[in-house]
Amino acid sequence: MARKPYFRTFDGWWYAQVRVGTKRKQIKLVKGKENEQDAYRAFCRLLADHEGNAPAPKAITVAVLCDLFLDHSQKHNEPDTYALYKHFLQDFCDLHGRKLAAEARPFHVSRWLDSHPTWKGCRPNAVAAVKRAFSWASAEGLLDKNPVVGVRKPPTGRRDRILSQGERDDVLAEIKDAEFRDFVVAMQETGCRPSEVSRVTAADVNLDAGLWVLKKHKTAGKTRRPRIVYLTPAMVELTRKLVARHPDGPLFRGPRGGRPFTRNGIRCRFRRLRQKLPHLAGVVSYSYRHTWATDALVNGVGIAQVAELMGHASTEMVSTTYGHLADKLGHLRDAARKAIAG
Helix, strand or coil, rough: CCCCCCCCCCCCCEHHHHCCEEEEEEEEEEEEEEHHHHHHHHHHHHHHHHHHHCCCHHHHHHHHHHHHHHHHHHHHHHHHHHHHHHHHHHHHHHHHHEHHHCCCCHHHHHHHHHCCCCCCCCHCCCCCCHHHHHHHHHHHCCCCCCCCCCCCCCCCCCCCCCCCCHHHHHHHHCCCCHHHHHHHHHHHHCCCCCCHHCCCEEEEEECCCEEEECCCCCCCCHHHHCCCEEEHHHHHHHHHHHHHHHHCCCEECCCCCEECCCCCHHHHHHHHHHHCCHCCCCCCCHHHHHHHHHHHHHHCCCCCHHHHHHHCCHHHHHHHCCCCHHHHHHHHHHHHHHCCCC
């Protein structure tokens, strides 16, 4: 194959050549002389697909690197993870896509973040997406070294918004459709991540034991075991109803078209709830998980048991992220009294 795409004036297309047996075949890439960058990105994909090769490190642009990484991510990551990478990397390429990847620096990542002053809680995820793409490219030999390895992720803000029982009641009263109400009840009763509730299927359910057994979950790589969700009696009955309704595919589905709840769909639902109920400022879907953990600790469940029930690999996350006991003054006063009781 030719080492770079070429433009043919007579028809206005960019081309590359592919060897098929002993012959060479011209492949159209993109149309328009002004689309040289898009032609090169298509050329790199063609190079890898037909010859199992990759462009030389000195020739790879940021856009090509991100495209190749996203091809990899789509095959090897969960759909939500791929969508997250794609969202941030496309935006990064809009600003720095034409730059040679080897010439990228932490400064360019900082400049990109500064171009989005409204990004707050998502900034760590944005940096992680860029670093992951460059790290993958370096490990695959597409770059001689990772030029953005020194980029520091912004600190993640503490997730300290929990819901009172009254606020939980207000949320359920405001939700008009039974499908999303069931979804929220499931988060409230189990302490599961929103993504875990979205993915649970009838095949994951053991009604006799009162369990969900999730093989695919966020910490599967660390724990190397399935995520066991222990169901309350109310959740056993809700699960039984949904299994009968949806014997195949996800149990929790939206009211329109029976599609499962997506990350963005859940986010939009909670945004509308906050608009209708202003006293719920700061409440997101993950607030239910934080509330569940905090209530468990306040009610005397041991930290090791809470970590196990939440699917964490250790107790550290529970201690640093979910233990909102500083706000539970009554609980702490009782603990102090017990500490000195004779």
